[in-house]
Amino acid sequence: MPQRLESLTLWLRQVMDSGDVTITPASTDASFRRYFRVFRPEGNAADSLIVMDAPPDKEDTGPFVRVSDMLIKAGLHVPEVIERNKEQGFLLLSDLGSQSYLEALNEQTVDKLYADAMAALLHMQRHTSYKGGVLPPYDEALLMQEMELFREWYLRGHRNLSLTTSQQEMLNTVFHLLAEAALSQPRVFVHRDYHSRNLMVTSENNPGILDFQDAVIGPVTYDLVSLLRDCYIQWPQERVEQWALNYLHQAAEAGVFQLTPDIDDELLLRWFDWMGVQRHLKAAGIFARLWLRDNKEGYLKDIPRTLGYVQDVAARYPELQGLHSLLEELL
Numbered sequence: 001m002p003q004r005l006e007s008l009t010l011w012l013r014q015v016m017d018s019g020d021v022t023i024t025p026a027s028t029d030a031s032f033r034r035y036f037r038v039f040r041p042e043g044n045a046a047d048s049l050i051v052m053d054a055p056p057d058k059e060d061t062g063p064f065v066r067v068s069d070m071l072i073k074a075g076l077h078v079p080e081v082i083e084r085n086k087e088q089g090f091l092l093l094s095d096l097g098s099q100s101y102l103e104a105l106n107e108q109t110v111d112k113l114y115a116d117a118m119a120a121l122l123h124m125q126r127h128t129s130y131k132g133g134v135l136p137p138y139d140e141a142l143l144m145q146e147m148e149l150f151r152e153w154y155l156r157g158h159r160n161l162s163l164t165t166s167q168q169e170m171l172n173t174v175f176h177l178l179a180e181a182a183l184s185q186p187r188v189f190v191h192r193d194y195h196s197r198n199l200m201v202t203s204e205n206n207p208g209i210l211d212f213q214d215a216v217i218g219p220v221t222y223d224l225v226s227l228l229r230d231c232y233i234q235w236p237q238e239r240v241e242q243w244a245l246n247y248l249h250q251a252a253e254a255g256v257f258q259l260t261p262d263i264d265d266e267l268l269l270r271w272f273d274w275m276g277v278q279r280h281l282k283a284a285g286i287f288a289r290l291w292l293r294d295n296k297e298g299y300l301k302d303i304p305r306t307l308g309y310v311q312d313v314a315a316r317y318p319e320l321q322g323l324h325s326l327l328e329e330l331l
Helices: 002-015 062-073 110-127 140-158 165-183 222-228 237-253 265-292 297-314 318-330
Strands: 022-027 034-039 049-053 081-085 090-094 187-190 216-219
Touching: 002 022, 002 049, 002 090, 062 081, 110 187, 110 222, 110 237, 140 165, 140 265, 165 216, 165 265, 165 318, 222 237, 222 265, 237 265, 265 297, 297 318
Parallel strands: none
Antiparallel strands: 022 034, 034 049, 049 090, 081 090, 187 216
16 A cells, blocks of 8 residues: 555656645545545645545446546536546546535534435436446346345344345345336436435535446436435434425426326335335445455444334335344344
8 A cells, every 4th residue: 555655646746747745535435445635735725636546456447437527517516537547546536625414414404405415416317318338227136236245244244144044035035026126116327325425515516426436327216215314324204205205206397207197105105215225235235344354344333224224114014024024133
């Protein structure tokens, strides 16, 4: 890592045409990427930039560059790629500031901040052009692969649980049901990590949107449930459901998808609920993997909230009772 930091500094001096630059850590990441804030000696906070360090043997900067360009063309507020070193895995980016939604959200700010976030999401779903195979599909294989992280890394790895044959079969059934429910939804651009740590509070065109490189084409409720049933902050169920229904009706009115007589509020909430279960099972597995494989302990504290969502939703649907019972034992 010291050698990469030295290489990064040398590259920055070259592309910024400055004999000296100051870099400070900007944020941590759940991947192998690192982010630094960069200053010229004569600069100030307003002149800062962000540099991404993405080791090319572990990360590909290509998707970030492509999706950034796509979102900028759609009018979203995302980091602009200023310079790129593909071989070394360095990107120099515009700086969207240092205050995340997670730091700013409270009872006084939530309605305004979420209104901005949902307006940006609606704009993203309406105006992002993804024709020509630019983005991969959120297909059954990917949905199932993500849910297997829960079985492999959380149940077996973190909890050291040996599942019975009936529990294995129950999980297989639930995973397939959740994948089918996701695939039955209208398809849109999906950011895939649209939550309070990846949204920045900005004075203009709020919010600034980060961490979009894993974007796919998939279910209309995925980003919505990522935002409203956030793994890092929680709001009352009734409030969340009202936000969700209001958004989905707005999206239908805006032409994102078509409301038909068989798509009522009950089905919209079912889409939202079941999509959240799929996402939160994946997230719990990722949090466990970050600890077991990458020695990143900080995400363990978010697992109870994340699986609490799953437990609450599963209790309301007969098809998910087996999953609810399993979590009752574990939690």
